[in-house]
Amino acid sequence: MVAITLPDGNxxxxxxxxTGLDVAKSIGAGLAKAALAIRVDGAMKDLNTVLxxxxxxxxxxxxxxxxxxxxxxDAAHVMAEAVKELYPEAQVTIGPSIENGFYYDFARATPFxxxxxxxxxxxxxxxxxxxxxxxxxxxxxxxxxSFFQGLGEAYKAELIASIPAGxxxxxxxxxxxxxxxxxxxxxxxxxxxxxxKLMKLAGAYWRGDSRNEMLxxxxxxxxFDKKDLDxxxxxxxxxxxxxxRRLGREMDLFHLQEEAVGSVFWHPKGxxxxxxxxxxxxxxxxxxxxxxxxxxxxxDRKLWEASGHWxxxxxxxxxxxSGEEELELAIKPMxxxxxxxxxxxxxxxxxxxxxxMAEFGSCHRYEPSGALHGIMRVRAFTQDDAHIxxxxxxxxxxxxxxxxxxxxxxxxxGFTEVRVKFSDRPEKRAGDDSIWDKAESALLDAxxxxxxxxxxxxxxxxxxxxxxxxxxxxxxxxxxxxxxxxVDFVLPERLDASYAAEDGSKKRPVMLHRAILGxxxxxxxxxxxxxxxxxxxxxxxxxxxxxxxxxxxxxxxQEVVERLKSAGLRVEADIRNEKINKKVAEHSGLKVPVxxxxxxxxxxxxxxxxxxxxxxxxxxxxxDQAVATLVAEAALPG
RNA sequence: GCUGCCGUAGCUCAGUCGGUAGAGCAUACCCUUGGUAAGGGUAAGGUCGAUGGUUCGAUUCCAUUCGGCAGCACCA
Numbered sequence: 001m002v003a004i005t006l007p008d009g010n011x012x013x014x015x016x017x018x019t020g021l022d023v024a025k026s027i028g029a030g031l032a033k034a035a036l037a038i039r040v041d042g043a044m045k046d047l048n049t050v051l052x053x054x055x056x057x058x059x060x061x062x063x064x065x066x067x068x069x070x071x072x073x074d075a076a077h078v079m080a081e082a083v084k085e086l087y088p089e090a091q092v093t094i095g096p097s098i099e100n101g102f103y104y105d106f107a108r109a110t111p112f113x114x115x116x117x118x119x120x121x122x123x124x125x126x127x128x129x130x131x132x133x134x135x136x137x138x139x140x141x142x143x144x145x146s147f148f149q150g151l152g153e154a155y156k157a158e159l160i161a162s163i164p165a166g167x168x169x170x171x172x173x174x175x176x177x178x179x180x181x182x183x184x185x186x187x188x189x190x191x192x193x194x195x196x197k198l199m200k201l202a203g204a205y206w207r208g209d210s211r212n213e214m215l216x217x218x219x220x221x222x223x224f225d226k227k228d229l230d231x232x233x234x235x236x237x238x239x240x241x242x243x244x245r246r247l248g249r250e251m252d253l254f255h256l257q258e259e260a261v262g263s264v265f266w267h268p269k270g271x272x273x274x275x276x277x278x279x280x281x282x283x284x285x286x287x288x289x290x291x292x293x294x295x296x297x298x299x300d301r302k303l304w305e306a307s308g309h310w311x312x313x314x315x316x317x318x319x320x321x322s323g324e325e326e327l328e329l330a331i332k333p334m335x336x337x338x339x340x341x342x343x344x345x346x347x348x349x350x351x352x353x354x355x356x357m358a359e360f361g362s363c364h365r366y367e368p369s370g371a372l373h374g375i376m377r378v379r380a381f382t383q384d385d386a387h388i389x390x391x392x393x394x395x396x397x398x399x400x401x402x403x404x405x406x407x408x409x410x411x412x413x414g415f416t417e418v419r420v421k422f423s424d425r426p427e428k429r430a431g432d433d434s435i436w437d438k439a440e441s442a443l444l445d446a447x448x449x450x451x452x453x454x455x456x457x458x459x460x461x462x463x464x465x466x467x468x469x470x471x472x473x474x475x476x477x478x479x480x481x482x483x484x485x486x487v488d489f490v491l492p493e494r495l496d497a498s499y500a501a502e503d504g505s506k507k508r509p510v511m512l513h514r515a516i517l518g519x520x521x522x523x524x525x526x527x528x529x530x531x532x533x534x535x536x537x538x539x540x541x542x543x544x545x546x547x548x549x550x551x552x553x554x555x556x557x558q559e560v561v562e563r564l565k566s567a568g569l570r571v572e573a574d575i576r577n578e579k580i581n582k583k584v585a586e587h588s589g590l591k592v593p594v595x596x597x598x599x600x601x602x603x604x605x606x607x608x609x610x611x612x613x614x615x616x617x618x619x620x621x622x623x624d625q626a627v628a629t630l631v632a633e634a635a636l637p638g
Numbered sequence: 639g640c641u642g643c644c645g646u647a648g649c650u651c652a653g654u655c656g657g658u659a660g661a662g663c664a665u666a667c668c669c670u671u672g673g674u675a676a677g678g679g680u681a682a683g684g685u686c687g688a689u690g691g692u693u694c695g696a697u698u699c700c701a702u703u704c705g706g707c708a709g710c711a712c713c714a
Binding site: 103111112113114200201202203204205208209210214215216217219249250256257258261307308309312313316333334336365367368369370371372373377462463464486513547548549550551552577578579580581582583584585586587588589595597599600601609611616618 | 639640641642643649670671672673674675676677687704705706707708709710711712713714
């Protein structure tokens, strides 16, 4: 007797062992047809898994959130099967499901071409039509190794060989294709359906290690129905339209050129945006008890040796020398050692703590060429950096205050969804384990006290301490890691920072490294993409354009511009000899949030016709009222 | 850095099976003073990423190099 408990609490009893499919059939023919897999006591299993003992069981259908993962994993297998049929010399390696799709890495001497992708995709559709049953088999490890070696599948054999002996190996067979796989899988290739698409081709290292050979990775996306696929492809198009590199050019915000790879040329409009962000941040920091400093760009290597950066990041630092004498100055890749120098200047008492030292610190790092991406990943960048020097007892309250500030700032920029990751000790690190134990538990406790829900990001901490990483979600659902808070017991020791405690003893302060935006360059890139260039008035580089209909209104238009300018707005006049249609089209294209149109009527009545970006409507209002409205909207939030 | 792809006017792109290039938009000038998403005309604009090689001749073929794009690796 086997008793199966269904999610609604009902218990079904069977005389002997049954498969998941049997149970689904016993519930209803419709469910049996929709069934893709089962969840046994919470774990996802194949539909035809034999259930011999009592368990809790849920039938997984396309409606399940996790079912997409199965589908995508199947898509990867079907792709591998297609590739083996078309290119038998290609070796298969691994092919997992990923966010929005799947990939499979192949080893093959000749690179795949875009035409190959079309062929592979067509063959995948054939395999779906063949409706091949997908079945699981268990082999012994050594059997499996020699089997794959016999097939010439060296990578598979290597993978299996690295599994401990004695453990049975799960293999999945579909048609003539057989692959090592943990599973579970859909019952047949037909269940994959046709809502998939191969997307792109790229290199990827075997086992993710850059010392290993490069494999060919084929990416695809897969969904349960065509609507979802189309929606996803549409989202990609939308992301492309929002690309900050494209909008940066179109809106004349900045440019990049060969002579300064990885550094941004900010144009007047882009710089206006930057200055707004900076002014806003400065205000928020000042009101949160930070002091602002500025530290040198060129700092002798001795300081970086002392801090430990030289040893770990030497190859990523720019070095400056002088033609006169032998000097080795690093262009600062970060601000912390310099901040410690300011801290050390003069004796500090416990009364001085917490000392929150902020800098809009311009830093340079020699990022690998392949990492550069528009203004999001550059070699010259400016952090909204700060170091909080505090006592151990103050870690919690400082963490709470920081998290509140961060959330409030994100909200002002329009980001309300924020996730937090906790990154613990990396392999290569400074400081002994007792210090790490202390730092990790201090940070974890503080984040709990701040009411944060964190997910663990193992081994991803900084070399001097664990960190919290703040990830925000943008308007089209993409995640961006921006903020960080790091607890550091190491640098104060290395750079000999201390304070006089209440009892007169000399103690080490703790340093909290923290940033909210991360870097201005990257954050501005994120803002551009989040808003698709359509900034709220307070951020918009050009907030208002005053456009004339006839040249008789030129004088009045200039007057309107002057009024707005003296009220502190970023405003331009458009008195060109062009039709108002064209002016509206152009400034809309440039994403100016507000247009004030003036003709003879407005000039006579001292009004303006206000038109908002994205709206066809216009509102005739008195000039004074327009100025008051716009000034209010242009005020920095917070 | 690695793999693959790409580099033609300010932008988006066409083209040359090897005989030094063309469109639209943008720009300048002229006409037009028009009431809310692109009015008409004329003109100007390119050492075809750079260097070297093959060739009578290279933007085109080859090599090297620089830069860009995608992914991987990296990210104090």
